[in-house]
Amino acid sequence: MADKEQITEVLKRVYDPEIQLDIISLGLVYNIEINGNKVKILMTFTSPMCPYGPALMDDVRRNVSAIDNVGEVEIEITFTPVWGPDKMTEEAKIALGI
Numbered sequence: 702m703a704d705k706e707q708i709t710e711v712l713k714r715v716y717d718p719e720i721q722l723d724i725i726s727l728g729l730v731y732n733i734e735i736n737g738n739k740v741k742i743l744m745t746f747t748s749p750m751c752p753y754g755p756a757l758m759d760d761v762r763r764n765v766s767a768i769d770n771v772g773e774v775e776i777e778i779t780f781t782p783v784w785g786p787d788k789m790t791e792e793a794k795i796a797l798g799i
Contacts, residue, residue, distance in 0.1 A: 702735065702738065703740065705733050709730075714764055717729070722789075726792060727747070728788025729744050731743045738771055744776065762774045
């Protein structure tokens with residue numbers, strides 16, 4: 702069975718193509734739930750009108766599905782709480798000059 706650390710590491714390979722930082726550093730992933738071989742990811746986008754949203758979700762699904770013993774990947778998009786730069790890691794803030 703996959704664990705949150707494995708999933709988090711894989712999600713660090715998923716980049717927002719507009720900002721060029723990974724979705725973990727950007728703080729776009731709010732929660733990861735594992736139930737057997739099913740993984741549910743609660744995440745957001747930097748903007749509700751994110752043009753890369755569908756591609757980002759496909760990339761998340763593809764990368765998490767590649768982990769051994771992961772069967773189903775469910776992604777739930779939320780805008781509560783609204784994403785802001787305060788959700789980013791310090792390293793991401795420095796990289797973006799924030």
